[in-house]
Amino acid sequence: xxxxxxxxxKRLSAFGxxxxxxxxxxxxxxxxxxxxxxxxxxxxxxxxxxVVHMADGYSRVSGKVGVxxxxxxxxxxxxxxxxxxxxxxxxRVLHFTGxxxxxxxxxxxGHQHEVEDQLSMLRTGSRRAYxxxxxxxxxxxLASCFQYWRYGRPGPISVEIPIDIQSAPCDDPPxxxxxxxDPSYTSASLSAVAKLINSSKRPLIWxxxxxxxxxxxxxxxxxxxxxxxxxxxxxxxxxxxxxxxPNCIGNFANLPHxxxxxxxxxxxxxxxxxxxxxxxxxxxxxxxxxxIQIDKDPDELGRNYPVRFGIVGxxxxxxxxxxPLVSTRQMDESYGKDVRSARKDSLTTIQDRVVLxxxxxxxxxxxxxxxxxxxxxxxxxxxxxxxxxxxVLEPRSSIFASLIAIGSGLPxxxxxxxxxxxxRILVIAGDGGFVSTxxxxxxxxxxxxxxxxxxxxxxxxxxxxxFENEQLDGRRVGVDLLSPSFAAFASACGGLxxxxxxIEELRTSLEDAFRAARPSIIEIDMQSIFPVLPxxxxxxxxxxxxxxxxx
Numbered sequence: 149x150x151x152x153x154x155x156x157x158k159r160l161s162a163f164g165x166x167x168x169x170x171x172x173x174x175x176x177x178x179x180x181x182x183x184x185x186x187x188x189x190x191x192x193x194x195x196x197x198x199v200v201h202m203a204d205g206y207s208r209v210s211g212k213v214g215v216x217x218x219x220x221x222x223x224x225x226x227x228x229x230x231x232x233x234x235x236x237x238x239x240r241v242l243h244f245t246g247x248x249x250x251x252x253x254x255x256x257x258g259h260q261h262e263v264e265d266q267l268s269m270l271r272t273g274s275r276r277a278y279x280x281x282x283x284x285x286x287x288x289x290l291a292s293c294f295q296y297w298r299y300g301r302p303g304p305i306s307v308e309i310p311i312d313i314q315s316a317p318c319d320d321p322p323x324x325x326x327x328x329x330d331p332s333y334t335s336a337s338l339s340a341v342a343k344l345i346n347s348s349k350r351p352l353i354w355x356x357x358x359x360x361x362x363x364x365x366x367x368x369x370x371x372x373x374x375x376x377x378x379x380x381x382x383x384x385x386x387x388x389x390x391x392x393x394p395n396c397i398g399n400f401a402n403l404p405h406x407x408x409x410x411x412x413x414x415x416x417x418x419x420x421x422x423x424x425x426x427x428x429x430x431x432x433x434x435x436x437x438x439x440i441q442i443d444k445d446p447d448e449l450g451r452n453y454p455v456r457f458g459i460v461g462x463x464x465x466x467x468x469x470x471x472p473l474v475s476t477r478q479m480d481e482s483y484g485k486d487v488r489s490a491r492k493d494s495l496t497t498i499q500d501r502v503v504l505x506x507x508x509x510x511x512x513x514x515x516x517x518x519x520x521x522x523x524x525x526x527x528x529x530x531x532x533x534x535x536x537x538x539x540v541l542e543p544r545s546s547i548f549a550s551l552i553a554i555g556s557g558l559p560x561x562x563x564x565x566x567x568x569x570x571x572r573i574l575v576i577a578g579d580g581g582f583v584s585t586x587x588x589x590x591x592x593x594x595x596x597x598x599x600x601x602x603x604x605x606x607x608x609x610x611x612x613x614x615f616e617n618e619q620l621d622g623r624r625v626g627v628d629l630l631s632p633s634f635a636a637f638a639s640a641c642g643g644l645x646x647x648x649x650x651i652e653e654l655r656t657s658l659e660d661a662f663r664a665a666r667p668s669i670i671e672i673d674m675q676s677i678f679p680v681l682p683x684x685x686x687x688x689x690x691x692x693x694x695x696x697x698x699x
Contacts, residue, residue: 150320152286152313153182158320159290161186165215167566169193169202173219175246178314180217188215191566191595196223198559198588200230200304204239205563209521209544211363213240213297214563220246220308221263224270229553231273234304236550237384238357240297241304243274250281250310267308275303283316301445302361338466341440341457342473348415350483351377354401357384357550358420358443364464365389365543368419370471376479377417378487380406382427383548385420387540395479395487399536400494402429409490413437419463420444423452426552442466495537502533507651508672509533512574512602515658520572521564523547525557527578528610529602534576545571554581558601559588565597572598572662579605579631586637592667593642599668600661603634606674638669645669649676 150158156179160168167189170180184190193199196218203214218227224245234241247253248262256264263269270277276296278289286309293305345351353368365388372379372395379389380397391398400406410416411434418441425431431452438456441449442463449458459466502509512534516522522538524530526549540546547564549556561575582603592599604610608628616625635645644666646657654672661668 149317151178151182152280152283152309152316152318153178154185155318155320156286156290156309157182157186157188159287160215161188163213163290163294165213167191167206168215168217169199169206169563169566170217171196171199171219171223173223173246175220175223175248175311176217176244176314178311179244179246179309183217191562191591193559193562193591194587195585196226197230197555198562198585198591200227200234200241200243201556201559201585202563202566202588202591203241203243204230204234204237204304204556205523205547205560206567207234207239207241207563208237208360208547208560209564210567211361211544212567213242213294216241216243218243218245220248220266224266224306225263228269228273230556230559231270231304231306233549233551233553233556235273235275238302238361239304240302240361242293243270243304243306245270245306245308246314247279247308247310249312251312253310270306270308273304274306275300277306277308279308280310280313283313283318286313286318287321299444301358301443301448338459338470338473341459342470344415344438344440344456345375345417346475348375349480350413350486351375351415351417352410352413352437353377353379353417353419354381354421354423355379355385355388355419356382356421359385359388359463360420360543362420362463362465363543364419364467367464367467367471369393371417371467371474374471374474374476376477376483378409378413378483378490380410382421382424383535383546384550386535386546387543388419390541391539392541394484397487397491397494399427400491400498401427401433403494403497405490405493405497407433409486410435410437412486416440418442419467422448428452498533498536502537505529505533508654509537511651511655511658513538515655515662516574517572517662519545520574520662521545521547521561521568523557523561523564523573523575525549525575525577525581526552526554527557527576527581527604528614529578529604530576554578555584557581558585558592558599561599561601562588562592562595562597565592565599566595569597572665573600575599575601577601577603578610579603579607579634580609580629582634583629583631586634589638589641589643589667589669597667598662598665600658601634601669602658603669603671604674605631605634605671607631634669634671638667641667643667643669645671647671647673649673 203216207214635647638645
């Protein structure tokens with residue numbers, strides 16, 4: 149008779165799962181073995197944080213469910229930061245964690261890897277968390293996960309399967325593809341929504357990650373062509389329409405020129421965005437126009453801005469019904485001029501802020517293949533210019549750390565590389581963030597992925613230095629780091645390592661790395677290419693805390 153692990157693996161295959169990211173443990177070996185026998189590819193990470201980030205990156209680029217398998221107890225705890233990132237990004241990650249033998253669960257007997265009330269911990273980082281308590285519950289639990297993603301807001305789901313239950317006998321019903329009913333969205337009358345859009349003179353579409361997740365890009369383009377609407381995006385909504393489209397303003401919602409533009413809109417259609425702090429300058433963006441908000445999660449409707457029409461549903465499903473009701477008309481010429489001005493002025497604002505980086509930006513933009521996926525870790529280069537100035541021309545080709553937490557870039561990129569092995573993957577990271585997960589470079593080498601990491605090495609946490617300049621008069625508190633030679637590290641792992649010392653060498657290094665299509669690290673020594681100027685405080689400098697020489 150089949151085991152629980154066998155039937156779970158077979159049903160995952162029936163749901164279209166082709167790959168799983170994992171770290172082996174004594175509490176998940178039956179499941180891993182069953183996955184291999186079901187011809188599901190296993191990608192072996194070096195740490196549980198990397199396991200979940202990789203599944204997250206795979207899901208964001210492929211549009212499929214990313215499966216992550218970790219150990220229990222401390223292994224599940226190691227995965228929490230990555231689960232929170234997937235939660236923030238609304239990524240469909242199915243996280244399996246083993247558990248101790250069910251006879252000892254919740255008895256606090258000191259069993260190996262036992263953690264009291266692990267399920268509650270998992271609930272803090274997951275949309276849902278389940279424990280399989282009986283063999284016969286395994287398939288219904290799995291079906292509940294996929295059913296939730298069909299109707300609810302995407303996000304990670306965690307499933308505990310105790311080690312004895314993984315190996316327990318279980319009936320193996322014939323596998324079949326799941327059957328889902330289409331969701332209903334009766335929160336608003338679509339004809340009334342269409343009437344509001346048709347009467348608008350300055351319509352605006354605000355697209356977030358939910359629009360990308362629903363694969364509604366063509367429908368958004370159809371709506372833009374019908375109405376002449378402008379499009380702004382969140383960081384994770386980039387690419388919903390090509391950013392070289394004349395109606396696309398881009399990821400500039402919190403900049404002055406776009407904020408003024410938003411305040412003059414007479415109709416705003418929000419697609420899969422919850423209007424978080426980053427894009428709204430802590431909700432100070434003046435969104436006064438009637439708001440139509442479409443989201444799979446009813447709790448998001450009206451959470452941060454009042455809505456005229458709140459529609460619960462998948463963006464693509466709603467737009468399929470809405471777009472035919474919208475009349476076709478030409479964009480007002482003055483409105484088109486305002487759209488172009490808002491984008492041009494915003495680009496100029498960012499370019500003026502990073503003028504000293506302009507040569508680096510140009511080198512990256514020129515070398516980057518048009519089909520590349522760019523993954524931005526939380527680092528100065530990423531949010532200062534890479535997530536604004538590097539154009540995104542198609543969906544699922546731009547990934548940004550939603551929680552603005554360092555270290556997710558490389559493992560997210562590995563997942564992206566598994567999802568799109570024929571595309572080049574570029575990671576933009578700082579030295580402080582890279583070292584926290586840099587050992588996953590070994591996973592990239594083992595899988596021979598076309599992942600290149602551009603490491604901006606300024607010897608510490610650069611953004612925190614800026615905060616300390618403002619708040620501590622330049623005193624250094626825990627921000628200066630000893631960095632290795634990242635290029636040498638790449639070579640030691642079996643990849644390619646580059647350490648350019650000027651812009652021309654940087655151009656050559658990027659071209660060589662993309663041409664090789666192998667794992668590589670390009671280390672930019674910021675002191676050589678763009679020196680970090682010392683801060684001169686208004687009052688006499690004081691010695692650094694935790695530093696013997698005050699540097």
